[in-house]
Amino acid sequence: MQSYPLQLVELTSTSYNSSFIDPTLEHDLTSCTKPWALSPLVSTMPHLAHKRAIGISHPVAGHLDSPHKPQSSEQNINWQQFPSPQSLTDDTTQLHLTLKSPCPSHSASPSPSPSPSPSPSPSSSPGSSPLISRESSSGVVTPDAGTAVKKNPLSARALVSLLPVSHDEEKRRARKERKHTERIVRHDQALQELRTADRRRAYFRDASHRRELIFGPEVCCPLYPLSLTETLIFGLSFMVGRLHDRLLLRLHSVRTKVVPQSAWWDLVRLDALLGRAASPFHVL
């Protein structure tokens, strides 16, 4: 087959008449091999609809009465209607559900609320277990907790010996995660306020906004310090969080009760039955 350069007459003529300006377009049209011009899909599409396709049955989400309730066969029917008899209109009301979760951390506890107002837990008393103490000092990260450690060198030393990393590092990491979570929440709100295609395209001009969205079969969730003293609610929210990380953020602050070890492993087994990896530490 004869190879020759393509004439760009059509391309340029339509370009000059174009009224569609895409600042996110990247291109190498002068390439000597394979020219290209590509734009991120979310910022260049004239029409984009993103809907949560709910499975016919979803036991965990349904049980917890998720705000995004599963399931209606009607939704399935709609999903299978392609092409739709009506023209597609922009629908990004559920796009925030794909927001990337806060960065998982293997040792620090997340601070899911944008403005956490933790209070010292009774469980952080001297009689509590090291795990609980660690949680209250690292996850909550209150100034009081920091000063308490400084005032008591013995307990501080003991604490340091229990922790794989220093308290300062824990605080730094917690602060970083809190900032990250706050940013996620801001993005979440901004995404829910996108109403038109123009606003969507303007919002996603920022590459960092695009990178916050993850399309994929599974939703990443933050890793929590897995102790056997996590609450039942937290355990359930952990599982749900794999499916719906936004919900996880809401539920995480509700942990109050202690889950016995047997109950926790039941949750892990249930998690595995749902098709996940057997280990709850697994990052999806």
Place this chain on the structure above:
Amino acid sequence: MPCLRVVAGPSLDALSPISVNSGVPHPITSDAFEGQMLAYIKDFPDKCGSVIQSEYFDREDRKGVTWSIQVQGMSLDLHSHLVYHANGGIGRFLRPISADDVLFGNTFDRPLKLPWGSGAALKFMQYAILPFATGRVDVDVIQF
């Protein structure tokens, strides 16, 4: 008589002809995505030269549109994935992918012979202009 051949596939190396203006979706399956797509082209002539029309271009909200590519995809978690496959599921992202990495645009098999001045224009233009001014791309991404 020259005619337009429309092909689609999961990669540039696996393209196959698809029907245009038929309203019949064509499945797209790769290791990263499963979904389906449609193509509409106004006044599209088939191989015999007869024009195939579509009611899509008669819609009030699509006036002035001359072509449309519609893509529908779905990403599911494992549980739902099984359910949907049992029902003849449609598609999904097979692995997590950032929205920054899902792209739309043009690639060309051969070098372009750019008209005079276009290189400088491309270089100095702050905003690049997409070469599909009058088309519409409808993307229906369903994610779970």
